[in-house]
Amino acid sequence: MRTSNDRSIAGLLVAQVLGAFNDNAFKFVAALLAVRAIEGVVPAGPELEFASQSAMTTAFVVFTLPLMLFSLPASVWIDRISKRSILVATKGLEILLMALGTVALRLAPEGGLPVLVILAAMGAQSALFSPAKYGILPEILSPRELIRGNGRIETWTMVAIIAGTASAGHLLDLTSSFDGGPVWWIGLFLTANAVVGFAAILRLPEVPPASAALPIRTVVGEAWRAVRDDRVLWLASAGSVFFWAIASLVSQDALVYAKARLSLGVEQAPLPLAASGVGVALGAYLVGKLSRGRVDTGWIPLGTLGITAACAAIGLSTPGFHGVVVWMAAVGVFCGWVIVPLNTLIQIHAPKSRRGAVIALVNAAQYGGILVGSLSCDALARHSIDSAGVFVAAAIATLIGTAWALWLLPQAGVRLVLVLLTQTIYRLRVRGAEHVPTDGGALLVCNHESFVDGLLISASLDRPVRFIVEKSVYDKRWLRWFMRLFGFVPIAQDAPPRELLESIRLAGEALDRGELVCIFAEGEITRTGQMLPFRRGFSRIIKGRNVPVVPVHLDRVWGSLLSFSRSKWLQIPRKITVSFGDQLPASVSGAEVRARVRELASAAWAERIEDAGPLHAEFVRSARRVPWRLAAADERVPRVSRIGLLASAVAIARELRAEWSDVSRVGVLLPPSVAGAAVNIAASLAGRTTVNLNFTTGPAVMRAAIERAELRNVVTSRAFLERVGVELPAGVEPIFCEDLERRISVVLRARSVLAALFMPIVWLERTCGSDAVVKPGDPATVIFSSGSTGDPKGVVLTHHNIGSNADGVAQAIPVTKDDRMLGSLPLFHSFGTLGLWFALRNGIATVFCANPLDAVAVGRTVQRYSLTLLIATPTFLQIYTRRCTPGQFGSLRLVVVGAEKLPARIADAFEEKFGVRPLEGYGTTECAPVVAVNAPGFRAPGFYQPASRRGTVGQPLPGISVRVVDPESRDPLPIGETGVLEVMGPNVMRGYLGCADLTAEVLHDGWYSTGDIARVDDDGYITITDRLSRFSKIGGEMVPHGRVETELQDAAGAIAQVFAVTGIPSDSKGEQLVVLHTLDESRIPEIRAELERRGLPNLFIPRESAFVQVDELPVLGTGKLDLRGVKELALARFAGD
Structure with a gap:
């Protein structure tokens, strides 16, 4: 279903596409007209290559210089006026400029000054349009939609650039085929595009001005301080300037390379550059899709390394036409991987009240980078470096820039590794990331199944995360430098109190500074496949702090190569689900957080149906x-x-x-x-x-x-x-x-x-x-x-x-x-x-x-x-x-x-x-059937992880969550209290065959009511007391049949089942207990006396006349006691009473 945001951005996309097409078509028409004029007077060879490079540089500079000069004045208006109003006005201005461009081409069909004047004016118009375009995106899109929105903008912009670049030569050839060469027809076509773009931009919703009117000096100063004071914004801005300098250098050189090295004509020369545009569109689309709403900076170094390799391949080899097209397409893909995250980072980190001014300021610097790249291309040509050498120079510069960026921001290197991991070995599916605050501190509490859990959580979020790790791991020589670099907090459960308090203080201070801190509350990686008890360390960290606790669950990590599963299998890519739950208050207990993590596990296991088979x-x-x-x-x-x-x-x-x-x-x-x-x-x-x-x-x-x-x-x-x-x-x-x-x-x-x-x-x-x-x-x-x-x-x-x-x-x-x-x-x-x-x-x-x-x-x-x-x-x-x-x-x-x-x-x-x-395990047919089971523990030198607890039926299976509710109101009860057990998970039945009414009685919002009375302790172990139906209400008190049976068995010292307790109606007390047994009748008084000595309440001790001897207790074919048969025998025995 299309949303209003989809319709809004669709109007912006159409206007942007047509505007970018016009800019590039007109720019390359002007450049090709100049090259055509040069070819008529300069002989082929190095002299023509140099002259062509100069003509291209002139056109690029004429367009780019106004972009840079008018960006700063644009910063004054961009936040004091509605960005929609600016976009509408600039699209109206585009119609006027295209009409004047038509006149210029009519008066000067060979190009020259009139055409260059219009080209410069178009650059000024773009300087006003661009910051408004990028500035309005965060105002009409949510943070989760922003990366995808930027990806769509860059994708379709590149489509327009491709079309504009590639069509310039075709349009010139088309008009030249007519008598008189009516070049001005091109202007009419571009004017029509501008009219359509104006109509599309009117679909944008109204947005208010971001701030009050201020002098240009104040606006620019505040924008500069915002960039300077935010390290991420500063580095993203510097990176975008450097990127556009390289992009300008490569794109300008690509035309000259096509003509000089590949001997392509005017019509075919733009094709390699068009291929790069296709690549940018594809790369922008891929990074927007694969990032899944996250701003993943790991794509940036991956993209720059790719640009380095592709440019070096073109410059150092002789790939021929098809090879150049392929390599230029690769350059474009890698450029898309760089520019989309950079633009999104700038939009997110720019202060809302000065976002337009910041973007305008950054745009001015970017256009300066474009100008530097264009002039550098001309300078390299003047120093006798041919077009192939320019590609090599671009590769070297990009490699140096990448190394510099990784030195300044080593986290980007880790993000690079995460991107490689999550797009090759692992395939991440992130659920509920919106529950993690976009700013401010929060404590993430997660289960722990493998050595890569921290990397997977980091890869799921835009924000950096500080992890609390076991000190024995932190102190490993080959890991210590890495953990110090990224601010890991060591903690040892058995450390002296002072050392433990210091670790807790460091983690708490990180929360106070507004950072995300993650703790694996189990304290160690599970060796049993079951979730371990949560330790109390995280409660100490958040004590007295007003920060939310976010439960996190990792699914399908168990069984991967870096887990302790004994049944590992190679599955590449391995699909991993990272789930973030609703924020919990700082006062929450460990048992409650653990229960929420289990519910996340149930939801993740239910989603496995998408990849499952019969x-x-x-x-x-x-x-x-x-x-x-x-x-x-x-x-x-x-x-x-x-x-x-x-x-x-x-x-x-x-x-x-x-x-x-x-x-x-x-x-x-x-x-x-x-x-x-x-x-x-x-x-x-x-x-x-x-x-x-x-x-x-x-x-x-x-x-x-x-x-x-x-x-x-x-x-x-x-x-x-x-x-x-x-x-x-x-x-x-x-x-x-x-x-x-x-x-x-x-x-x-x-x-x-x-x-x-x-x-x-x-x-x-x-x-x-x-x-x-x-x-x-x-x-x-x-x-x-x-x-x-x-x-x-x-x-x-x-x-x-x-x-x-x-x-x-x-x-x-x-x-x-x-x-x-x-x-x-x-x-x-x-x-x-x-x-x-x-x-x-x-x-x-x-x-x-x-x-x-x-x-x-x-x-x-x-x-x-x-x-x-x-x-x-x-x-x-x-x-x-x-x-x-x-x-x-x-x-x-x-x-x-x-x-x-x-x-x-x-x-x-x-x-x-x-x-x-x-x-012992526990299950019901309705749960397919296993709900919980005691399992073998894990023993090794220095390790013991129990997976069973006597007197219980074990923990719920992975993927299953349980809760205890009040039998009458169905309200969830606190951990440790006794009530009716409910189960949720992918194992819960579809329903009862042909019995929708019975199904509705036991299934409520995904929870199945077992009818069993139970309690769940802090570590998740379940103790079944009895079935709700196996109680008798005697004199207003609830008497559990199961407990009476157990007491009778113990009093008799019997190993085999010799007693079965049921309840039948009683005129005096509502119900009475009846006991079927297989013992000699003479032992009954002695057993009742033993019950009295044990202090059992009188209501729990059946009358001597309520004991009925039978040859054998009724048993079902499944081996279970036939409780229905027991009741029928009891009713038959006391029918006349």
Whole structure:
């Protein structure tokens, strides 16, 4: 959508383009008329080259001298009158001058004094127009739009210069082709351009005068002091003067070089110079686009070095016509990289009340530089230096000027390195830079993932940043000089108090001076992939200061070559997102800043969808990298390679094209197995949404799921259906794997292998039956929730939901190509689905075990395949602890437990027997499913970074943020308080299938309400207390079932789960507790007495009559306690009470 600013600058652009065209066309017409006159009397050779150089110099001086002389008087009017009024008046003056130019060409078609007088007047007109043009830009554009606006101005100005320069010879040749040579027709054409430019400038909005009227001496004096007192403005002004001197020298010499060295005629001579104009337009456009709203001074030395190289190439070699055109175009590109940042710096740093006067003063100096460059060209010619030698002289002068600038401003050298890094190795995406103050102090607080974090932050901002660094790093001999040069502040957490206070004082003084200071609050680079606790140093720095705190997050740096990730991969350019959050008050706590940084991480991870692919895409790429490595195995298929699994999926998808042709969702009823994995991959390749059906819930629930998902067919197995005793509902077509295996021919298998190996992914999707390109935002699966607390709901998860969750798990729990994982969780379980794609995307093998309750089979499988990773539920761990031998689990290095709370007694027993401490995680189906996980810490000499905390479910995964809210008002609660846990991140579901009302109940502005009661500590670790639905309100007090269960288990000294607590209605107190148990009834009085001895509140101690003995506690197929079944048993037992 076009904004008013777009329309305003469009009018200015049109007026500028036509004005620049007229200036250059008329100037070169005057110069070429003079050269044409000389060629008639001076013989070819060095004498003609010198005479041509003098004629060119005369035309350039006649135009430039008034530019310089009238710029100072312009400074008097530029701020006391509206800049729009000045622009309108000067465009009106241009119409008059072009009309007089027509008369001059009519009276003197051979050129001469009348034409030069008009040319001088045009220079004076430009002296008034130029500062108003540049001065009005900051008044109609925001600071973030200014660099782009300057880029557009310079781009289209160069287009006009090209057109004006190139058309001069053509216009002369065109008029010469008519009898009488009506050169004055050129004047009529230029007058028409001036009229159009006048009409365009009227579109500019009204702007007020910048200051009151003052005498010229005062105005010029104030402008001079503004330039002198601001070092950046002074250096930018000096740099622009030097640049224009070189530009004038090169552009004037280019015409002579074209005629003398390339033997081009009047019509072709301007072509190399026109090529440079094309280059300037391209360079200005590129720097405006690539800077992304930032004024990056690193482009300036990069541009000047490029100008040096290109000029030297022209002067020292004999490139010929095409070579000269290419090199002159390169000169132009590099000039664009220089002039746009310089102009923007001058506009930004000039005081608002004197901006026009400063620009006019700088313009006068620039025109002086142009005059010097033009006269230098003539002087070099007088000293017998030919046109090639002038190019060499320009290269030498530019190189010396670059070295001088880098000596005076070494920061520009660093910015040069940053530009090279961010345009080659890294590709920066900056979000929220407007939250960083354009002036004044601010403290940036950022996460720390690599050695280049500081460079990336510096590259994201226009302003210089002072970094607080660990003293041990600051003191390294090869870094100390650099850190001192750029004002780094060393700090050591374990330093004596006096030294620590000195570091804090230095950082605080920098803030007081209005500088930006950045601290990596974690204190060290993360080695675990997780955000470390924030230290308290930054709070001391801002204490008592009225400066804002800006949270900053770096995304995708983990995994790059300069991070500590063990799974580095070469990706050039590597896309990095730098996010700046809303300003926070100086009183903010470290935990609050950390929470804001996590929210920035969630937003950045959500944006990864722009570069992500569907789930199967990463598997296809990894399969092709290592095609013959083990991918999966089960009891029936002892080994299948990665390419074999992919080829099987392709063959299945192609064979089922008819059955899947007019459906969007496909049913799968298979155990964890190679076949189950292949069918899920096939459906993904075919662009279909899988629905893995839960065969443990009973026929009614399965039928409801099939109807809700509108499934027409289900891929299953006769042997499996017979084993589990399940029948598909009527009206659903079964597709049996046994039949499918016979249907797939040898030819189709061979073609599928070739397609899996070589076919582009998009073509592969098409051949597998996808109707369109599969996108990361498309639904990948519908998982019906376990129904542990109510009716199952169909959770719609996209490819990006699952893929981002798998990537987050991989960052928190790094795996290697040598890892092998047990796939025992059913595919209808969200952890089972994640485990499948986690392994496929990360190149690790999965060995499936169809029945996770069969401890003998599980132990045998782990031992046989030397599995290293186990994902299970606490219920399953109890079984394995009782029935597996220590040797069977000897290869395990990591055990992650989820789906329900992990009691300490189960973890202790497992660790005691197998020597591996289970790490508890937490998730919900709606979050794809992992929200948080305890992870292995990092140990090395001098380092220890924990990534787990007992009694908690760990920290949120990278890219996920959490908060705790009041159960009734949903207002966020302070850190450390208990309430309902909410989750935000790219893993949060799209919604419930066909249940918009239920979706709206749990999703609010991107936050998913888990219904779990939790608290989050200062370091981000989450403790789950219970589910909101697992409370009973007894006599007005909320009694948590989970806590009562834990107390009962401890009082009984039981490792296995023997108690299940629920609540049922009570006439007297609203609700009452009921406890199902599997113990001998005689132990109940003793256990209740133990609860009383422990000081448990009376409301938390169930009545003895509320204990109900059962043969076994109801458990879901996922291994979780069936809370709904518990309540139904309790209600049945007390139905008559």
